[in-house]
Amino acid sequence: MDVTDFDAERPRLTAIAIRILGSEADADDVLQEAWLRFSRADAIDDLPAWLTTVVTRLCLDQLRRRRTRSVVEAVVPDDHAPVDPAADALLAELTGDAMQVVLDVLAPAERAAFVLHDVFGYPFDDVSAIMGRSSTAVRQLASRARRKVQGVPEPAVSQAARVENRRVVDAFLTAARGGELATLLSLLAPDAVMRADLVGQSMGAETAYEGAGAVAARFNGTRGAVPVTIDGELGAAWIQAGSPKVAFVFHLGETGLVHEVEMIADPDVLATMDIVRMRAKSRD
Numbered sequence: 001m002d003v004t005d006f007d008a009e010r011p012r013l014t015a016i017a018i019r020i021l022g023s024e025a026d027a028d029d030v031l032q033e034a035w036l037r038f039s040r041a042d043a044i045d046d047l048p049a050w051l052t053t054v055v056t057r058l059c060l061d062q063l064r065r066r067r068t069r070s071v072v073e074a075v076v077p078d079d080h081a082p083v084d085p086a087a088d089a090l091l092a093e094l095t096g097d098a099m100q101v102v103l104d105v106l107a108p109a110e111r112a113a114f115v116l117h118d119v120f121g122y123p124f125d126d127v128s129a130i131m132g133r134s135s136t137a138v139r140q141l142a143s144r145a146r147r148k149v150q151g152v153p154e155p156a157v158s159q160a161a162r163v164e165n166r167r168v169v170d171a172f173l174t175a176a177r178g179g180e181l182a183t184l185l186s187l188l189a190p191d192a193v194m195r196a197d198l199v200g201q202s203m204g205a206e207t208a209y210e211g212a213g214a215v216a217a218r219f220n221g222t223r224g225a226v227p228v229t230i231d232g233e234l235g236a237a238w239i240q241a242g243s244p245k246v247a248f249v250f251h252l253g254e255t256g257l258v259h260e261v262e263m264i265a266d267p268d269v270l271a272t273m274d275i276v277r278m279r280a281k282s283r284d
Contacts, residue, residue, distance in 0.1 A: 005047055010031065013031060013034065016052065016116070017030045017055055017058075019115045019120075020060075020112055021059055021062065029062075030055055030058045033058055034054050034055050038054075053129070057130075057132075057269070057271070059108075060131075061271045064108050064272060106149070107141075107231040107232055107274050108231075108273075109133070109141050109231045109272060109273060110141045110144055110231065111145065112130075112272075113127055113138045113141035113142040114141070114142050116130060116131075117142045124138055124142075131269070131272070132197065132266055132272075133249075134195065136260055137262060140251070141231065161256075165250075165252045168252060168256060169258070170227070170234060172219075172250070172258060173225070176219040176220065176225075177221075177223050180220075184215075185213070191259070192259055192261070193209065193211075193215065193259075194261035194262075195262060197262075197263065197269070199267070200246065203246075203265060205265075215258075226238075227277075228276055229274075229276045230247055230274070231273060231274050235247060237275055244270050244273075246264065247262075247263075247275060248263055
């Protein structure tokens with residue numbers, strides 16, 4: 001690999017990093033680290049995709065570790081402008097038609113999904129691969145981010161659905177710990193699926209558990225996972241020495257039942273997620 005290969009991608013990568021981080025200095029730091037990883041890498045099949053993934057995840061990790069609040073400039077894309085992620089002209093857009101947005105209201109993953117899809121025009125399937133999350137997850141993240149950036153309050157029906165979703169997930173985790181197979185099955189959609197990433201598979205998980213029976217059997221009697229919030233949503237995680245080793249993200253369908261579960265064990269992806277352990281609560 002040649003330095004000119006990296007330099008050809010630098011304008012696009014810099015634009016993405018600035019949009020996500022809101023700081024040219026921070027973007028330069030991310031690009032420097034990306035260059036170091038590029039220089040140490042072996043053969044790369046799809047260099048643009050590989051570099052986009054590296055830069056996005058470095059940005060997410062930096063956002064997650066930030067402790068100070070800041071107001072940064074974000075750009076609202078022109079709906080009529082051509083979307084070309086590889087175009088150098090994206091850098092020029094950074095200074096045009098900007099609005100002040102408090103990006104701190106967005107979880108890191110929300111920022112990345114919004115920037116990659118809404119600003120740079122990446123299809124959700126590509127965003128999914130870049131972020132190491134399911135297509136369902138990145139669609140939800142981008143939707144929440146879009147609403148926050150536009151200052152649109154969450155509709156009452158969505159608020160009610162969020163509360164109900166938390167109730168269902170909480171009941172699911174309680175049933176899993178108690179070995180209540182019938183309850184687990186009642187909370188799962190018939191076509192429910194749990195998918196494990198490559199790291200999870202290396203730990204012994206199947207690539208996918210398809211159907212309510214398979215998912216319920218996988219969780220039945222599970223006591224190691226504790227309730228957490230993941231990017232603000234209720235989920236579960238295996239935590240060792242204060243650090244999450246595996247995260248379980250739940251997605252509910254229109255029926256109000258668990259339709260999809262993401263099992264994420266890749267440390268690079270876990271590092272980009274805002275995972276907070278919930279305090280234990282007494283149960284009557």
